[in-house]
Amino acid sequence: MTLNSGPLCSFGIIADVQYGDIDERYNFHKTRLRNYRKSLVLLERAIRSWTSEGVDSVLQLGDIIDGLNKVHNASRNALSSVTDVIKLFPGPVYHTWGNHELYNFTQEELRGSDLFSGNMPQCACPEGKSYYSFNLHRKLKVVVLNCYEISMLGLPKHSEEYKQAENLILQNNPNESLNNPDGLQGTNRRFVKLNGLVSDSQLKWLKETLQKATNDEENVIIMGHVPICEHSAESMFLCLNHTEIMEAISTYSSCVICYFAGHFHEGGSYVDSSGILHVTFAGTIESQEMDAYATAYLYSDHLAIRGKGSYSSYETKLKFPYDRI
Template sequence: MAKGATTATSEPLFSFGVIADIQYADLEDGYDFQKIRRRYYKHSLCHLQNAVEDWNGTQVQFVLQLGDIIDGFNAQHKMSESALERVMEEFKKLRVPVHHIWGNHEFYNFNRDYLAQSVLNTKNLQDHTLLSNSNRDQSSIGDTPAENYYAYQFCPMSKFRFILLDAYDLSILGRDTSTKKYQDSLHLLQEKNKNENLNSPIDLVERQFVQFNGGFSQDQLDWLDEVLTYADSNQERVVIVGHLPIHPNSSNDICLAWNYKDALTVIHSHKSVVCFLAGHLHRGGYCLDSHGVHHLTLEGIIETPPESQAFGSIYVYNDRMVLKGRGRVPDREMYYRDNCTLF
């Protein structure tokens, strides 16, 4: 179907909300690490309140919270649990489910064991379609062991699937130092980053190898490949969600996932993926890659001044997705690569 066609596309199939990098803290305004970009720690809660009110009014089917829900400064002031509780009070006002991604600030405040038992673990919202259609062991497709990585998938409607990835599966953040995955992650990071400060990208060839980023284990990439293989065979469309961007043209070179190229290789080997949603880069970003996949990096709440906003609603049609942004988030039309309808 041509982009200008309207047959069977005049009404959206469903819609969902998107928001990133709230980073709430009951603190006065501050600045980023370069002392350039202002951060509105307290007012981020007001932005969330406005977003919840908007989504309740527009009746989205669910919301994707793209990570960094509270700021790392909460840990220094021993306010992590109270800050999370305050933010969740606002999310509870939503009339629809919220899917939570884990970012680096989640791990500044909590370890993985805590997060797995917290309200930020929304794997209970996953879809079990793949399990019922597979003869494989449950841990190998459609479902993932909690002790390995935080990732899951769900279907808001037939033929449309969302996959939430754990971009800190490889990371030294939030893991016990005695674990193999911590040791493997530390070895990889120190191999790529010789700086005394592992958060510094100075003189790095691959500038994404800093401590505040992370990556995807081979196990998780294999799981992603299996889910996408199923989606291909079932003629589905897939949106993948993660805190870290995976395409250089949708981010700066510092905020990418460590092994973003590996993730892109898996995604580009499948025809079902239409979009990758991320946060982390507070100024936002977007590109349409050479394989027809849209990469949308959402602008962050934390660097949004009180007079503006930074969230959006995405309307899904047979042939495209339409982002209706608020404030700093611009509107976008994102057509599927084959211009074919779902039905």
């Protein structure tokens, strides 16, 4: 019997805020309304709720500002607006980057911005890289991927990373617009410019981090903007090398409990054959409700994710339970 049945720690989760001081409009397929100004209100409501509850930290899953800000020369103003709201939260906020950040800024610029969390003292980040890890509790590690380390977004066109992504997409997508998946079948729909992939060196780092977590009996959450499980999101929104990432985390399924992503605004979830819960969180930008976030609670034997408004709720067992006797 434990001395205390309450949560060991708690953290907020939010994805695809995509703020901009822009009039509302429908998405590309004219199926979902995006309210760019309201999304900042929803972010602030989430921050104030987490602060009031005493939540320990926040995971921000990318696309916190919208790409249209670049068209309106408002990228820095938009970033300043969301940063001002985030600073209302008294604890740490951990960010990953999505395609919309990279429509506005280069990856080098983002490394020098408030949206780079790898330089926090509690984070372990390889020098010069933008992926990192940290512990929310001695029994819970979070591993943050850069799903656009190799991509056509936020990188110089002459760089090897840009060329590698471009060649891969061109080999698989014959459409004039490389953001158009028309005619592509199944998971090949992912070969669009709005996706990227992790490098071999990032995969190596991921495996080494998971091996150490296994040795230390730490439960692990992996987060990246882009989904990796084809059953948790529409195929168009999968990471370009999702199979390699899936293989890596399956090898270390004895420690990995969840993979968190955004990117696909309708959201979705799936428990894979290794028992890992994949959650694609709904896009706050398209929420028609007055709340759009989740709060997660780490207990001694499970993680409970409680959705608010347009966000769903989930639970999953820990691989390494915590004995507090």
